[in-house]
Amino acid sequence: MKKKTTIYDIAVKLNITAATVSRALNNNSKISEATRELVQKTALKMNYEQNKVALALKSGKSYNVGVIVPRIDTTFFGSVIRAIEEELYPAGYHVIICQTHDIESREVENITTLINAQVDGILMSISSPDIDLNVINQIVKKNIPLIFFDRKKDIEGVSSVVINDFEGGYKVTKQLIEQGCKKIVHINGNPKIKIFQERCRGYKHALKDSGLAYDEKLVFETKSNVEEGRRVAKLLLAMDTLPDGVFSSSDFTALGVIQELKENGVKIPEDICVAGFANEPFTKFMELSITSVDQSPLEMGKMTAKVFLEQVNNKEIKIEKKVVLEPKLMIRKSSLRKVISK
Amino acid sequence: MKKKTTIYDIAVKLNITAATVSRALNNNSKISEATRELVQKTALKMNYEQNKVALALKSGKSYNVGVIVPRIDTTFFGSVIRAIEEELYPAGYHVIICQTHDIESREVENITTLINAQVDGILMSISSPDIDLNVINQIVKKNIPLIFFDRKKDIEGVSSVVINDFEGGYKVTKQLIEQGCKKIVHINGNPKIKIFQERCRGYKHALKDSGLAYDEKLVFETKSNVEEGRRVAKLLLAMDTLPDGVFSSSDFTALGVIQELKENGVKIPEDICVAGFANEPFTKFMELSITSVDQSPLEMGKMTAKVFLEQVNNKEIKIEKKVVLEPKLMIRKSSLRKVISK
DNA sequence: TTGTACGCGTTATCAG
DNA sequence: CTGATAACGCGTACAA
Numbered sequence A, B: 001m002k003k004k005t006t007i008y009d010i011a012v013k014l015n016i017t018a019a020t021v022s023r024a025l026n027n028n029s030k031i032s033e034a035t036r037e038l039v040q041k042t043a044l045k046m047n048y049e050q051n052k053v054a055l056a057l058k059s060g061k062s063y064n065v066g067v068i069v070p071r072i073d074t075t076f077f078g079s080v081i082r083a084i085e086e087e088l089y090p091a092g093y094h095v096i097i098c099q100t101h102d103i104e105s106r107e108v109e110n111i112t113t114l115i116n117a118q119v120d121g122i123l124m125s126i127s128s129p130d131i132d133l134n135v136i137n138q139i140v141k142k143n144i145p146l147i148f149f150d151r152k153k154d155i156e157g158v159s160s161v162v163i164n165d166f167e168g169g170y171k172v173t174k175q176l177i178e179q180g181c182k183k184i185v186h187i188n189g190n191p192k193i194k195i196f197q198e199r200c201r202g203y204k205h206a207l208k209d210s211g212l213a214y215d216e217k218l219v220f221e222t223k224s225n226v227e228e229g230r231r232v233a234k235l236l237l238a239m240d241t242l243p244d245g246v247f248s249s250s251d252f253t254a255l256g257v258i259q260e261l262k263e264n265g266v267k268i269p270e271d272i273c274v275a276g277f278a279n280e281p282f283t284k285f286m287e288l289s290i291t292s293v294d295q296s297p298l299e300m301g302k303m304t305a306k307v308f309l310e311q312v313n314n315k316e317i318k319i320e321k322k323v324v325l326e327p328k329l330m331i332r333k334s335s336l337r338k339v340i341s342k
Numbered sequence C: 001t002t003g004t005a006c007g008c009g010t011t012a013t014c015a016g
Numbered sequence D: 001c002t003g004a005t006a007a008c009g010c011g012t013a014c015a016a
Helices: A007-014 A018-025 A033-045 A052-059 A075-091 A104-116 A133-141 A165-178 A194-209 A226-237 A251-263 A281-285 A297-312 B007-014 B018-025 B033-045 B052-059 B075-091 B104-116 B133-141 B165-178 B194-209 B226-237 B251-263 B281-285 B297-312
Strands: A064-069 A094-099 A121-124 A146-149 A159-163 A184-188 A219-221 A245-248 A273-275 A292-294 A322-325 A328-330 B064-069 B094-099 B121-124 B146-149 B159-163 B184-188 B219-221 B245-248 B273-275 B292-294 B322-325 B328-330
Touching: A007 A018, A007 A033, A018 A033, A052 B052, A064 A075, A064 A104, A075 A094, A075 A297, A075 B094, A094 A104, A094 B075, A104 A121, A104 A133, A121 A297, A133 A146, A146 A297, A159 A165, A159 A297, A165 A184, A165 A194, A165 A245, A165 A273, A165 A292, A165 A328, A184 A194, A184 A226, A184 A251, A226 A251, A245 A251, A251 A273, A251 A281, A281 B281, A297 A322, B007 B018, B007 B033, B018 B033, B064 B075, B064 B104, B075 B094, B075 B297, B094 B104, B104 B121, B104 B133, B121 B297, B133 B146, B146 B297, B159 B165, B159 B297, B165 B184, B165 B194, B165 B245, B165 B273, B165 B292, B165 B328, B184 B194, B184 B226, B184 B251, B226 B251, B245 B251, B251 B273, B251 B281, B297 B322
Parallel strands: A064 A094, A064 A121, A121 A146, A146 A159, A159 A322, A184 A219, A184 A245, A245 A273, B064 B094, B064 B121, B121 B146, B146 B159, B159 B322, B184 B219, B184 B245, B245 B273
Antiparallel strands: A094 B094, A292 A328, B292 B328
16 A cells, blocks of 8 residues: 655655645745746656645535436436536536435435535435425535526525426427327326426416317326326226327326327327427337427536536625526427328 | 534533544544533534545545446446445445546546545446556555446456356347347447457357357447448348348447338348347337347446445455356347247 | 745544 | 544745
């Protein structure tokens, strides 16, 4: 076990003091060109590397940023984190990953440990709609930059980067209507979560704008997986008159719906148009590719990181930024009829 | 900006010394039950939380672990990291994410910064086959636990957790042969990378064991994406006699192959059986589901984390563990013929 | 230009 | 059982 060389080691070797070494290394204060070069050269020779932990203790900056997400192994969060890391890396920041698995206590735990680890900022997508505001306030009070992405909560002094879920829901529904759909089902996620509320609101609004009646019997609440989609599809098949459009807030349930319907002889998109949300890779790869809404995860991550950097570099000023990205409708076969009634 | 309360603050309040507070908080040395309770109570009241950075400086342990991967937004690495985080979290370790984007210089950079950040361990999947061994040796010499996962390099004193890629390649190929395939194409990745070499070796071995000749004209080298699959498929279509089986080292190229072949009227699996590798989610979701090899990413991550913990908790002993996980063949429609010739 | 002295928050060692 | 002191490695007023 070799010890790391410190500025003190260099100082001893050169018969100077550690302070001088520190100055020479940081190109900072006035220092003679001669000693600077000498110090830098010997530092290199001795394989000196700055101890970031000591620096963190001294300066209060750890150059670590905590990122809290429900899960990391999903396309969406994976992409967001990818972009965050890419944007933060050149600025010298490291990304610490925390998963909550949608457990509220985990969310609080993670925040606490991140604070104790002296992170310079916390970027998070809220898991639980009823998150303990005390913890959030703790972050804000400590003046640690906090930025929400995707799933946010409106809190004084906290920035956020989200997509316009309302617009996303509106656009999809509108597209289904343009394809001639008149009885459109909406498969919702947990209605306590804002993003799902918003998508649903977009759906309702689109119906209204097109003179279609809103029928709450056509709205289902599910978790995001294939089985749930199949379950809903069975309910649809049992209806007196089959719906002719489905807008699901999840690509996975959309897939389940499609699978179940097709197995029962329903033709897509001829009989029923189907659309999902999130633009999961498989939606594009399917033979019957699935219409979906892209959430620009890379852009979201990039923006989140940028807002953080802006904030951390201007600690005196209180910055509160609310960024809203526009969702992109990806029209694919599952909702594209050959003959469009004009 | 509220300051954090330190043990010193507590000491002042209680008219005792910081050392005593430290002892009381750590339940450690002999200390009177009375003061312990008093200290703990006031600590709670004053919202005291241990400053991990100071602890890290003092103890040399940061309770941070660096994880280096080419990219984080893929199903495989996302899942591995998910499992690593889950396994390490209860032990009090945080996961720092680094991406290399397959750039060798990035790999070296990341290692250096991680070392300076005083991480307690480095878990990595090697991007470049020609990685600078000096950097690796630097880690080993500093006695920082280093564990390779998935893509490894055989280095004295370094543990690794991988899957048996040879076996994976062997099993897939064997399955194709059992379906009656006689002219089997292999789509390889970068042959400089060990895992691809191994999969190819499994392919050759399976051919040999079944009395089929190896023909290097049937092996193609590609990157892992859909377009490359289409490109290869076009080459296959131009052959005098069409092959009747394709084993691709990538699910994405397998998908490209399938798309291109189907568009040219080739029937799968009747005319050609196709199989991929990695068990990407879409392989299961497709109508024509794609045979693939599961790499047990969750198990791999879990094992990697466990090996690290074992190593970090037994720093005196030199542990070198080589874990090899068995790949799971997922047989699906793309290589499952209705009528099997017996 | 350089050295001295100190503090960041914690724990370990040695007295008492 | 508790207090005093040093040390982890670094940066920085202040003094020289």
